Amino acid sequence: MLRWLIAILFLANMLAFVVMRGVFGPTPTAGGREPNHLIRQIHPEWLKVQPVASSDAADQPVVGGPAPAAPIAASVLPQ
Template sequence: MLRWLIAILFLANMLAFVVVRGVFGPAPTAGGREPNHLNRQFHAEWLKVQPVTAAEAADQAIVGGPAPTVPIAASALPQ
């Protein structure tokens, strides 16, 4: 019984090797399947640095300072 198991495992290993080598054609992940992929890539040269305005800076927490208070209105829940 162990001989049959070893033979089956050997054949499965050989089949996997043949598939990886591309005997049955290229793998689906070989490329050419996502033509839009290159358009979605990150391009550092397209980034623009903009200064932070005073209004935007008001929302930023100061490191080492107290935690900012959130303007939330609270009311009692009706029962």
């Protein structure tokens, strides 16, 4: 029983290896990703990258910095 399981796993491994080597053709991830999005773009040259202004950068999180304190007020609930 265990021999058959090992044999089946070995054959499945060999099949996966052969498929990834491209014996049956190129893999689906070999080409460009979602080329339809590039074709459907309207005026991509109009897009402009702008740096973040210092006034807008105040609300940007700092990676590795301390977590900001939540602006909430707590009070004792009446009983």
